Amino acid sequence: MELFLNFSEFKIRFSNLLNLNFSPLSLYNKKVNGIYITYENNTLSLKGIISKIEGLKKYKNFYGNGTPGPYFLEDTFLTPFTEKVYLNGNLLQRDFDYAIDYKQRIISFSFVITKNDYIVIEYESPSKEIYNLSGFSLNLSALNLSYLNLEKSIENTQNSFWEVGINMEKDENNLLNLRRSFFFVNNMYSGYADYLKFALSKELFTASLEYLYAEKGYIYLTEVLGNNNLLSDSKYIHFSLSLLPFSSLSYIYDFENKITKGEEFSKQNHTLILNTNNSKAEFSYSYEKSKEEIGITYTYYPLSLNSMYKKTISNSYVSSTYSMSLSPSLDFLNSYFLVYSNDYYSDKAYFRDFSYTIGISIKSKSFELNMGEKFNKKENLNPDTPIYLAQIFMTDGVNFSFQLSYPTIDINSVSVYINNILVKNNSTFTYLFPDGSYKTYTLNLSIYENRVDLFFVDNNGIHPPPPDLSLTIYYLTIIPQESYYQSHDLQLKFTSPKISSSASLQRIEQDFIYDYLINFSARGTILKNLWIDLTNIYKIYEKNNKLLLKSVYFFLPSYIYLDLNINSFPYAKTILFKINPVLTFGEDFINFSLEHLENTYYEAYLKYLSLNLEFKKKFSQNEFKAHFYKTWRTYTSSVDTGTYLLNSESINLLRELNKSKYELFIIHEKYNTNLEKYTVIFTYIPNKSEKFTNNCLYIKGIYSALEQNYSFILQIGGNISVNF
Incomplete structure (x- = not known):
């Protein structure tokens, strides 16, 4: 407030x-x-x-x-x-x-x-x-107390x-x-x-x-008062300098030093920039915490040429990176070339990463041909030395098995973190639901050479991890000596005044495993009032098919929106279908939507159907709104959907009287946990004037009931602004 x-x-x-x-x-x-x-x-x-x-x-x-x-x-x-x-x-x-x-x-x-x-x-x-x-602060001219x-x-x-x-x-x-x-x-x-x-x-x-x-006796509470750079018995210096001796030449120096209780932190940066009409060159050097970094970049604008070299030297590793991109173009012909190389070595590891991308595009008024190739090669020049890796997964409420990129050489070395919290087998984890409630589970954690299985256990049984959790797995492994990825792409595009379409074929090769990807898409107005956006992607050997369809039919000022999304594998399928007609009658409207989701993963499945209806009607100085929502769900016992809304109803009444507004909200919500909420909000917005602007007052009451537990919250607030 x-x-x-x-x-x-x-x-x-x-x-x-x-x-x-x-x-x-x-x-x-x-x-x-x-x-x-x-x-x-x-x-x-x-x-x-x-x-x-x-x-x-x-x-x-x-x-x-x-x-x-x-x-x-x-x-x-x-x-x-x-x-x-x-x-x-x-x-x-x-x-x-x-x-x-x-x-x-x-x-x-x-x-x-x-x-x-x-x-x-x-x-x-x-x-x-x-x-x-x-406290107070007094400023008189340049003096301050x-x-x-x-x-x-x-x-x-x-x-x-x-x-x-x-x-x-x-x-x-x-x-x-x-x-x-x-x-x-x-x-x-x-x-x-x-x-x-x-x-x-x-x-x-x-x-x-x-x-x-x-001084040491100057006791400053950083978290309470706010300045992170001010500590007792400390000194902080920050100096920056920019020199512009010529219009095309500049030099930037930045220095920062901090001493706290005898411990010193220092960093500095030097940057020299040479800028002409057609090119730009930049040389940089930085030093921070015993880490040095040298960088050179060069850009030549007429050919869209960009190149970069950077070397980092620290006590624990040395890294060298080089990249260059070139993309000259003509009226009908565009080409591009990109190369990237990185060497990283330390006492226990020596990695080399090399990649390039090359392509050409031929264009006309209604036709376009694109051809290209991508290649990436990763080498481990010290393949006999084990190293620790980290993999991050996001849970979806269905999957319980998480595959490692490389097999671990020591199961005891594997550690698992949920939302950055270390967890172990038979430990507990508390999950916060969207409605603010929470639930504590016992974790069933199984670690294998190439995967980690995780289940959440409660009184109702064993479940996969709830959705939207971050799972980080650290493990000791030996990275293969060589790994590569290569793709060849061919694409045709056709354009007309009302519709554009494209078809592409991609050949993918990764560590001697091949696959082909076929992609077809079309977008535009196929009938007078019908607009579509259609995409279909199919992986031949993986047998993965994705179908995306969006469509809008206009009969102004109203319309009907359609959305279809199908993603299928031999072992899993996801279907999402939504239809949403919106009927508009002047200032009044009816908004109706029906949504269906079907998610299958091996024997586990989740299906739900939701209905959403909004209505608005205006009578002179009065306005009436109503909203209705209902969902039906079926799923196997192994699927944990968490807390979700079963149905809700709301009524909104707005009345304008003497240029002031009175608004009443009445809302009912019911969740699958049998939690019910009733919310009533009354808002008063007075007439605006030069003296009173942006003012409002409200009273809000929330009643919640879950089994034998009840609660009531009353809030009174608003915003008052008075100009004199």
Whole structure:
């Protein structure tokens, strides 16, 4: 809930999501719950805060593993919507660049995170202890004075920060910020900390320096107050320099050093860039934690030529990578060539990875011919030395057997992790269901030379692992001396004003095992109001057939949508069928959908049918909505579908009166566990005006019943904004 009061230069904000930044030496980029007051004029700025800190700010830093994820956060609890995710220093956007599951503490990205990509995640985790926070900050021209008091309610201890500073800022590239903070424990002086930030930008260069120092007696609670770089008895320096002596030549230097209680961490980067009209060359050198990296890249724009060489030297391994791509093109002819090579060796392993891709495309107005070849060869030049490998699987609620890429040479070396938690045979695992409930299972774990079988056991029997769990298996193995993959591709495309189609043949060879893949697709308007998208893919020797059909029939403003998906193997089949007519009558509509799923895996199967109906009708200033959902499921006892919704009904009434809105929601939900929920929500949205904007009030009641257990939750909240 948030409340804003604005009186010209004087503003008050009440919120449980205040993200405040007082100073790098005290409260720094931290979420708090309380009251924030500001007053500003041309020469004076005053800030005041009275709040509570109920969460701990934490960090998760890691390099990618060459996949989009999943990656795991180790905290038991993660406060939703508090995270900030950075890729190589760039802030990412939730639901666009990544998806995060707060209950399972799993994050997955929309793209591959390479082994050179560095991820930093800031997030809040609930704290068992609550801190009371109060203080003020006064800025008069370039001078600053601030006071912050942090009180630990359980121990009744007070940590106080008195700070003085000078801040002269033209813009973010030209500034001087100098601060000293004095720290007191129960009004007794304990130590001090210094902060300096300097930035200067001129025509030929840009430079910045950041310096942090804290005495041993300066007790700073990082997770409570927010600055990860500030610790007791520590020093932090970050310096960056960009030189632009010529328009085509630039040099970038970046240095970071951190000393904490005698332990030193240091890294530096040098980059030289030469940029002309037709080409670009870049030379780089970096050093971090006894690891050196040398890189050279070159691009020639007229031929779309890109080349790269990188060598990494560390105490444990040496890696050399080279790649080059070339794609010249004419009006009717496009060609491409890509080559990649990597050598990796350490005390116990020596691997070589080589691949190339080559192809040609001939185009005309209505015809296109594509031909190409792909080749990849992996070599183990030290095949007699065993190494540890890791494989990651995502459970689907049906499969219980997980195949290893290579047989293990020692069954006792195999370790299994579920959502990054080590599990063993006869241990327990607690699974969180989508409705917030949970269930504890006993694990039945069997390890073989080339596979791992995992079952979840409860009072109802033995089940495969529930869906959407991440299973990581570590094992000791010997990688074969040589492995290769090769494919030859031929594709024909035909294009007309209304429809386009293609047919392709691919020959695949992997370690002397052959297969052929036939692909046919068509997309476009085959009749006046009928649009289709059809794809069929068939693997001959594997006997795997995939059929995908999407179709829309328009009779504007209404339409009928059809979706069919069939994926079949000799031992398994998945069929998904959905039909969705949407009938629109002015501002009113009827939305009906019928969905059928059939999933068979050997003797195990799951079948379900769902019905979804939405209705909307508007009467003058009133609006009525209704929603009905029903599902029917049948499955074998070995399939664990978890908790799911059996049926739900809802009614929504909206009335506009004197430009204000009154809205009533009534919702009923029933789950397969016999859990029933009744939710009633009443919302009032007053008329907007220059003084009152974006205001609403609501009352929400939730009644839940499961067997002999009952609960009721009442919520009252809203948003109030007043402009004076």
